[in-house]
Amino acid sequence: MSYDTSDQVEMPPVTDWVNDWDWLDDQWGPNAIEIWSSVRDQCPMATTERYGRAFMPVTMDAVAAVANDTEHFSSIWVNVGRPDAPRRPAPPITSDPPDHHGHRRLLLPSFSPKKIAVMEDELREFCRGLIAELDGCATADAAAQYSQHIPVHGICMLTGIPEQDADLFRDWIHRNFQLAPRDNAVRLQVVREMTEYIDALLRDRLANPADDMLTMIANAEIDGEPVDWELKLGYVRLLIVAGIDTTWSAIGSGLWHFSQHPDQVARLVAVPDDDMLWQTASEEVLRYYAPVTMARKVIGETEVAGCPVHPGDQMLLTFPAANHDPAAFEDPHVFQIDRAKNRHVAFGLGIHRCVGSNLARLELLVGLQEWLRAFPSYRLDTSRPTTWANGQVRGPRNIPVLLGR
Numbered sequence: 001m002s003y004d005t006s007d008q009v010e011m012p013p014v015t016d017w018v019n020d021w022d023w024l025d026d027q028w029g030p031n032a033i034e035i036w037s038s039v040r041d042q043c044p045m046a047t048t049e050r051y052g053r054a055f056m057p058v059t060m061d062a063v064a065a066v067a068n069d070t071e072h073f074s075s076i077w078v079n080v081g082r083p084d085a086p087r088r089p090a091p092p093i094t095s096d097p098p099d100h101h102g103h104r105r106l107l108l109p110s111f112s113p114k115k116i117a118v119m120e121d122e123l124r125e126f127c128r129g130l131i132a133e134l135d136g137c138a139t140a141d142a143a144a145q146y147s148q149h150i151p152v153h154g155i156c157m158l159t160g161i162p163e164q165d166a167d168l169f170r171d172w173i174h175r176n177f178q179l180a181p182r183d184n185a186v187r188l189q190v191v192r193e194m195t196e197y198i199d200a201l202l203r204d205r206l207a208n209p210a211d212d213m214l215t216m217i218a219n220a221e222i223d224g225e226p227v228d229w230e231l232k233l234g235y236v237r238l239l240i241v242a243g244i245d246t247t248w249s250a251i252g253s254g255l256w257h258f259s260q261h262p263d264q265v266a267r268l269v270a271v272p273d274d275d276m277l278w279q280t281a282s283e284e285v286l287r288y289y290a291p292v293t294m295a296r297k298v299i300g301e302t303e304v305a306g307c308p309v310h311p312g313d314q315m316l317l318t319f320p321a322a323n324h325d326p327a328a329f330e331d332p333h334v335f336q337i338d339r340a341k342n343r344h345v346a347f348g349l350g351i352h353r354c355v356g357s358n359l360a361r362l363e364l365l366v367g368l369q370e371w372l373r374a375f376p377s378y379r380l381d382t383s384r385p386t387t388w389a390n391g392q393v394r395g396p397r398n399i400p401v402l403l404g405r
């Protein structure tokens with residue numbers, strides 16, 4: 001695969017996170033929590049001009065105010081990128097009211113608690129298979145050899161997308177989130193490749209219907225009217241980019257965290273899988289290491305945290321920063337595996353709240369349980385680097401560990 005990178009913009013490293021933030025800066029991945037805290041100590045909202053004007057609120061109040069206000073903030077552009085970036089619809093995430101509701105209603109039934117619960121045994125078997133491949137190994141990469149595979153399996157089971165193309169999905173995701181915001185040529189190329197691939201899948205389902213989500217989408221209607229083909233392609237593009245590296249990042253962050261907290265691992269493996277401690281621990285992973293940051297475009301004059309914002313401005317929806325706001329959580333920088341009150345916003349809030357949260361929660365819980373039970377003495381291998389993805393979906397991409405057996 002080749003693409004023209006002549007359209008790439010270079011950005012210098014950030015030295016002032018309040019006035020010149022950049023979520024693609026190399027410091028973001030490993031240090032985002034410290035960055036948000038330092039901004040919050042100075043003001044509720046940072047700004048940048050790197051991609052046109054874009055604000056970064058870091059308090060729960062400001063993030064919630066933007067997420068809940070669809071009159072002044074639009075989802076037509078859900079990441080902060082170059083103002084001249086090409087755009088393709090991926091409903092419901094890129095839809096505003098009133099269209100949003102119909103698209104969301106179409107996808108929701110496939111993610112119901114009942115539909116997701118039946119996937120548990122298969123997901124556990126899949127995790128055990130990945131762990132079995134580490135038989136005889138003293139070291140591993142808990143991201144490359146484990147966490148990155150689990151959500152691909154989940155999304156392929158649910159939708160009918162072929163799992164053997166997993167490397168293709170991960171390549172699209174990497175280019176879409178890490179490179180495309182600074183490079184329009186990459187964005188166009190990724191969309192072109194994904195569209196071609198999904199178009200063939202959906203056309204195949206029209207000719208050969210199966211009992212899966214792809215078939216449902218290929219034939220989708222809203223209020224008795226067929227959905228545009230372009231929007232059907234967008235649904236599947238969204239499921240691939242929203243359903244894979246999000247949960248892969250959450251599982252990876254959990255494994256990275258626990259590799260440095262053997263006391264917490266010991267508490268967890270001492271209780272059965274259905275003990276509340278597992279639930280509170282995985283919710284705390286979601287709060288503390290929330291991987292997903294979205295964005296909105298300002299479409300009407302208004303204020304956020306006392307600061308005027310104007311049509312055309314971009315607004316980061318820093319859900320992960322809101323999860324570390326001391327005004328919303330007691331001791332937010334302490335990871336408490338038994339945190340009882342945990343109204344985190346890792347899955348967003350308002351009308352766009354995550355459709356896949358039941359699936360993500362199951363994959364995270366099962367992924368953590370199987371790994372921690374198989375390797376209760378594993379540790380981070382600090383002689384090798386942990387690498388992090390920056391930007392919209394933040395999480396560890398390599399987690400070197402000593403398996404401890």
Ligand code: HEM
Nearest residue numbers: 092093242243246247250292294347348352354355356360
């Ligand atoms: C830990 C994993 C995940 C996290 C943290 C996460 C987070 C989020 C967030 C923050 C939003 C809100 C977007 C916004 O306000 O603009 C969202 C929306 C969405 N998520 Fe997830 N997500 C995860 C996993 C998944 C999975 C597994 C799927 C399934 C394919 C999925 C599908 C979606 C969809 C379709 C939307 C759009 C909902 C709408 O616009 O109404 N997500 N997600």
